[in-house]
Amino acid sequence: xxxxxxxxxxxxxxxxxxxxxxxxxxxxxxxxxxxxxxxxxxxxxxxxxxxxxxxxxxxxxxxxxxxxxxxxxxxxxxxxxxxxxxxxxxxxxxxxxxxxxxxxxxxxxxxxxxxxxxxxxxxxxxxxxxxxxxxxxxxxxxxxxxxxxxxxxxxxxxxxxxxxxxxxxxxxxxxxxxxxxxxxxxxxxxxxxxxxxxxxxxxxxxxxxxxxxxxxxxxxxxxxxxxxxxxxxxxxxxxxxxxxxxxxxxxxxxxxxxxxxxxxxxxxxxxxxxxxxxxxxxxxxxxxxxxxxxxxxxxxxxxxxxxxxxxxxxxxxxxxxxxxxxxxxxxxxxxxxxxxxxxxxxxxxxxxxxxxxxxxxxxxxxxxxxxxxxxxxxxxxxxxxxxxxxxxxxxxxxxxxxxxxxxxxxxxxxxxxxxxxxxxxxxxxxxxxxxxxxxxxxxxxxxxxxxxxxxxxxxxxxxxxxxxxxxxxxxxxxxxxxxxxxxxxxxxxxxxxxxxxxxxxxxxxxxxxxxxxxxxxxxxxxxxxxxxxxxxxxxxxxxxxxxxxxxxxxxxxxxxxxxxxxxxxxxxxxxxxxxxxxxxxxxxxxxxxxxxxxxxxxxxxxxxxxxxxxxxxxxxxxxxxxxxxxxxxxxxxxxxxxxxxxxxxxxxxxxxxxxxxxxxxxxxxxxxxxxxxxxxxxxxxxxxxxxxxxxxxxxxxxxxxxxxxxxxxxxxxxxxxxxxxxxxxxxxxxxxxxxxxxxxxxxxxxxxxxxxxxxxxxxxxxxxxxxxxxxxxxxxxxxxxxxxxxxxxxxxxxxxxxxxxxxxxxxxxxxxxxxxxxxxxxxxxxxxxxxxxxxxxxxxxxxxxxxxxxxxxxxxxxxxxxxxxxxxxxxxxxxxxxxxx
Numbered sequence: 001x002x003x004x005x006x007x008x009x010x011x012x013x014x015x016x017x018x019x020x021x022x023x024x025x026x027x028x029x030x031x032x033x034x035x036x037x038x039x040x041x042x043x044x045x046x047x048x049x050x051x052x053x054x055x056x057x058x059x060x061x062x063x064x065x066x067x068x069x070x071x072x073x074x075x076x077x078x079x080x081x082x083x084x085x086x087x088x089x090x091x092x093x094x095x096x097x098x099x100x101x102x103x104x105x106x107x108x109x110x111x112x113x114x115x116x117x118x119x120x121x122x123x124x125x126x127x128x129x130x131x132x133x134x135x136x137x138x139x140x141x142x143x144x145x146x147x148x149x150x151x152x153x154x155x156x157x158x159x160x161x162x163x164x165x166x167x168x169x170x171x172x173x174x175x176x177x178x179x180x181x182x183x184x185x186x187x188x189x190x191x192x193x194x195x196x197x198x199x200x201x202x203x204x205x206x207x208x209x210x211x212x213x214x215x216x217x218x219x220x221x222x223x224x225x226x227x228x229x230x231x232x233x234x235x236x237x238x239x240x241x242x243x244x245x246x247x248x249x250x251x252x253x254x255x256x257x258x259x260x261x262x263x264x265x266x267x268x269x270x271x272x273x274x275x276x277x278x279x280x281x282x283x284x285x286x287x288x289x290x291x292x293x294x295x296x297x298x299x300x301x302x303x304x305x306x307x308x309x310x311x312x313x314x315x316x317x318x319x320x321x322x323x324x325x326x327x328x329x330x331x332x333x334x335x336x337x338x339x340x341x342x343x344x345x346x347x348x349x350x351x352x353x354x355x356x357x358x359x360x361x362x363x364x365x366x367x368x369x370x371x372x373x374x375x376x377x378x379x380x381x382x383x384x385x386x387x388x389x390x391x392x393x394x395x396x397x398x399x400x401x402x403x404x405x406x407x408x409x410x411x412x413x414x415x416x417x418x419x420x421x422x423x424x425x426x427x428x429x430x431x432x433x434x435x436x437x438x439x440x441x442x443x444x445x446x447x448x449x450x451x452x453x454x455x456x457x458x459x460x461x462x463x464x465x466x467x468x469x470x471x472x473x474x475x476x477x478x479x480x481x482x483x484x485x486x487x488x489x490x491x492x493x494x495x496x497x498x499x500x501x502x503x504x505x506x507x508x509x510x511x512x513x514x515x516x517x518x519x520x521x522x523x524x525x526x527x528x529x530x531x532x533x534x535x536x537x538x539x540x541x542x543x544x545x546x547x548x549x550x551x552x553x554x555x556x557x558x559x560x561x562x563x564x565x566x567x568x569x570x571x572x573x574x575x576x577x578x579x580x581x582x583x584x585x586x587x588x589x590x591x592x593x594x595x596x597x598x599x600x601x602x603x604x605x606x607x608x609x610x611x612x613x614x615x616x617x618x619x620x621x622x623x624x625x626x627x628x629x630x631x632x633x634x635x636x637x638x639x640x641x642x643x644x645x646x647x648x649x650x651x652x653x654x655x656x657x658x659x660x661x662x663x664x665x666x667x668x669x670x671x672x673x674x675x676x677x678x679x680x681x682x683x684x685x686x687x688x689x690x691x692x693x694x695x696x697x698x699x700x701x702x703x704x705x706x707x708x709x710x711x712x713x714x715x716x717x718x719x720x721x722x723x724x725x726x727x728x729x730x731x732x733x734x735x736x737x738x739x740x741x742x743x744x745x746x747x748x749x750x751x752x753x754x755x756x757x758x759x760x761x762x763x764x765x766x767x768x769x770x771x772x773x774x775x776x777x778x779x780x781x782x783x784x785x786x787x788x789x790x791x792x793x794x795x796x797x798x799x800x801x802x803x804x805x806x807x808x809x810x811x812x813x814x815x816x817x818x819x820x821x822x823x824x825x826x827x828x829x830x831x832x833x834x835x836x837x838x839x840x841x842x843x844x845x846x847x848x849x850x851x852x853x854x855x856x857x858x859x860x861x862x863x864x865x866x867x868x869x870x871x872x873x874x875x876x877x878x879x880x881x882x883x884x885x
Contacts, residue, residue, distance in 0.1 A: 002222075002807030005122045006188070006196045008095035010133055010178060012072035013042045015140060016094075018063065018085060019076030020046035020054055027100055028076040030142040031130065035074075038146065039137030045070060069093040074130065074140050079104045082126070083111035090119030098140055099125035099183075109186050116187065128183025129159040134176055135202065141181065150175020151204035152283055155193045157182050157211045158237075165209075165276060174280060177203040191218040195807040198226035205231040205283040216598045220268055220710045221779045222807065227269035227451055228772060231286035231444065234265055234272045235279050260596045263620045267711060269451025271444040278440065285404070285426050285437040286444055294372050295442045296322035297435075298364055299345035301376040302352050306408060307345030310376060310431035317439035321345070328367040335359035351382055354391045361392060365399050374434050375405045379412035389416035393423045406434040446632070452736060452775045453629050464663065466670045468495035473673045473698045482675075482697050483531050486576050489694035492671075493679065496663050500691045502579040505529060508572045510556035514549040516577040522547050523580035525692075526555050528563050532570040534695060537610070539566040545580060552577070581692055583685040585650045587642055590614050590680040591660055593668055595703040599710040601668045605661060607639040608681035624706070624713040625665035630658040643684065652684040660689055669713065672705030673698045712779040718838065724830065727788070729798065731834050734783040736775045738797065742785075743770055745797035750820040756855045757817050773802075780805060784834045786818075786827055798822055801831035803839060803847065811846045812839050816858070828861055836865070840885045848882040 015035060021028030028048070035044050036055060045066050051059040060066050063073075063085065069092045075085055079101055089097060097116075104112065104126045116123055124131060130141030134149035143163050147170070154176055156162040162181045169176070177200065180193060190213060197203050206226060213219045226232050236258070265272045273282050297319055301307040314321055321344045324332070329342060335356060341347055346364075348356055364373055375392075379385050385407065396403050405420050405427045407413035420427045428434040469492045476484045484492070490500040502520055506512040508529075517524045528541030536542045540562040543555040556575060563572065588608040596602050599622060606618025619636035621629060634640050634657065645651040660682065668674060676697040683690050706713050719732035734742070746754075746765060776783055783802035787795040799818035805811070814835060818827045839847055851858045853872050862869070862881045870880040 002192050003195045004808050005095040008071045014070045015072045016045040016070035017074045018047040027142050034139040038139045063088050073097040075099045083115045086112050087115035090121040096122045098130050102127040123187040125183040129181035132179040147179045148175035152176050153178040153197045153203040154207045155180045156209040191222040194222035194226040198229050204287045208234045211237045223268035224777050232270040233282045259620050264599050266447045267450050267622045269448045281437050282440045296320045296371050298371045299374045302348045303378045304347050306376045313432040313435035319439050322371045331363035373403045378408045385413045385416035389419040404434050464496040470671050477698050477700050484696040489696040501581045506575050508574045510553040513556040513575045514552040517552045520579050525578040525580050527576045529573045529576050530570045539563050586683040586685040588681040591682050593677040600708040601704045605633050606637050622710050623665040623668050625662050627658050630661040650686040653688050656688045657684050668704040669706040672702035674704045675699040729786050729788045734785050739774045741797050748819045753820050799827045801835040812844045814849050846884050850878050853877045
């Protein structure tokens with residue numbers, strides 16, 4: 001149900017504690033004390049069959065005897081009582097409950113949810129510590145201390161960690177808008193919390209402590225929506241890869257691994273950190289440094305040692321120190337003593353007066369590259385730190401989000417640090433901490449870039465023979481086999497346009513192998529062919545660089561003997577004889593796919609070779625992939641540094657490599673039966689790529705396919721061509737690449753028409769808002785644009801209709817806008833018909849809009865389409881219109 005009735009959970013008008021107690025150290029007593037000790041403004045009721053009075057307040061024996069229906073109930077009673085209480089509360093009209101009770105078995109938990117469902121009553125828990133909303137003075141928890149008010153929201157699966165963080169945050173003066181313990185998350189889960197907090201104006205950043213995710217697709221959609229609005233930072237327990245199950249392919253061994261969770265976090269535009277301290281460092285940095293895209297840093301310090309420490313930390317974190325532009329160096333020459341280093345870090349020298357600080361930062365502010373600046377200051381007896389801060393704050397307020405600061409020390413710099421904090425400038429205690437914060441910001445910016453990518457399920461890449469690929473996979477399944485033979489697997493790749501080494505199969509006979517080798521041409525590779533042997537090298541089933549027929553015969557005879565000794569259970573079907581590919585400057589890589597139990601299909605890239613080599617250097621990504629996402633996936637590996645040119649080695653054909661990754665991503669969409677795939681090795685060279693070996697495991701259950709992708713691809717099938725005024729136009733979903741043409745479209749809409757659409761006039765649109773209009777999550781919203789070709793061979797946008805559904809898909813709010821010179825041409829109705837039919841197909845219950853009373857064109861269109869008009873709102877001059885679907 002997502003955010004339905006969550007306002008009753010986090011902003012209730014009244015609270016009842018069922019199981020409120022006078023027993024010391026009991027949950028019921030602690031919750032009652034916490035609620036009463038806070039400044040919550042509404043009535044708080046106690047329910048307990050044993051008591052008549054508690055702390056001077058009447059105690060009611062049953063929920064039904066309460067003087068009013070509580071909006072929120074906190075349940076601290078035995079497990080067996082919970083379902084009945086939920087049913088009783090729901091019937092009365094209570095809309096939310098916190099179930100702190102632990103020990104509910106599966107049947108009791110299901111009964112609790114069944115009792116809540118008819119009333120849309122939301123449940124936090126069971127087995128949770130509760131929730132705190134400090135601005136309301138609401139402490140519906142059995143935590144040992146209260147939370148300070150602030151702008152961070154923290155949601156934790158671990159109750160013990162939640163209380164520890166409460167303790168730590170109070171000691172460090174960190175406040176919260178919400179502090180929530182999910183417990184077992186039977187109803188309210190991470191997806192619900194992300195949806196709720198994303199639109200909460202009092203929450204600046206969302207912090208999550210995650211042990212597991214129960215609804216991955218819901219989580220991904222909610223995370224992507226929230227991450228567009230504010231920083232979402234995650235600590236995920238369980239980084240260890242111990243206990244990985246054996247699989248038919250090296251990629252398959254990654255299913256369920258922490259690496260996949262990392263990929264999901266990155267693709268959703270969130271940031272993962274390693275420690276609780278980093279959680280708050282990242283929240284502080286991203287909230288004040290949001291929007292920063294540069295990845296290079298300038299260090300400015302009044303102490304050479306501090307500069308060296310920061311430079312070392314930057315090297316360890318992979319942060320590049322930028323090279324100062326000649327013009328910037330010239331300005332710094334004027335500001336600094338003649339003996340300054342003329343390099344980065346910029347050393348102001350310990351005796352620097354206030355004017356030197358100001359002049360240096362002014363010089364950097366004028367740098368056209370606009371690099372980020374880390375300002376490090378150690379206190380001296382020459383100039384008080386507070387005077388430096390006072391002089392710098394007016395200048396630095398004009399530079400955000402470009403500056404981080406580090407005031408080293410305690411008492412001597414306390415006032416300076418506070419001045420920076422009050423000015424909204426990030427400040428850290430040590431150079432290493434500041435550099436780490438910047439590195440987290442770089443990671444976050446990269447993840448945000450991935451969030452903005454919405455690739456099609458069918459990319460603009462060479463056409464694949466999808467029917468052939470499907471037939472090969474289904475042929476194996478119909479024969480009762482999950483594993484395709486190597487030649488079959490290579491044939492699938494060939495059908496998709498991926499080059500493979502020439503391969504033929506023979507009987508398990510050395511002479512037959514030798515004859516096949518002569519037909520292919522020497523040198524060749526000889527491999528054993530057996531459905532039971534997946535990793536051939538492990539049993540001596542591969543021999544390379546065979547140059548003559550006699551060498552092939554000898555290798556084949558020896559191979560048969562070795563394999564029969566090491567794998568007597570295996571049925572030997574014969575040999576595969578393959579052309580020995582020897583490409584100059586070739587690099588050995590792996591590309592693969594598997595099905596993660598949580599996030600569905602994933603794509604792997606890394607260093608090819610043995611399982612040990614693969615696991616040592618690999619990265620995974622969630623499909624669908626396009627070229628930017630493929631480039632990002634490659635860039636997250638160490639082997640990527642070896643793909644460029646160095647010494648006498650030429651760079652590989654990167655476009656061909658990205659093409660393989662995009663093609664494999666597409667294969668997962670087109671052939672749902674593919675469960676695992678390895679191309680290992682894939683040789684990449686300046687002349688292209690070639691697959692030397694391939695494995696495919698199929699499953700009749702169809703675990704791949706775009707329906708199982710964690711991120712919905714661009715919905716190509718929704719595009720259509722329709723007649724309009726004696727020519728044809730295209731109606732299709734908007735895509736990220738439409739940003740420039742959408743800006744041009746908006747430039748051809750009059751200010752008055754813009755006002756009718758968004759209720760106020762505007763002269764310009766920020767790039768971030770334009771991106772938000774074109775880079776959408778198709779699982780939650782839709783924007784159809786009408787386009788026609790232009791003289792340059794491109795297309796122009798004529799109009800747009802968009803709708804955003806609430807997370808429960810009960811209502812979708814819509815808007816429609818057409819170019820001002822195309823009003824009254826029927827274009828708006830064409831777009832609305834398309835939008836309404838789509839929403840109806842998605843199960844949306846109602847489509848709604850709020851329109852200005854004076855917007856006669858929209859109101860007229862609504863009447864023609866069958867919308868109902870509500871009464872006018874005299875306060876703001878609007879009307880609500882709606883249609884039940």
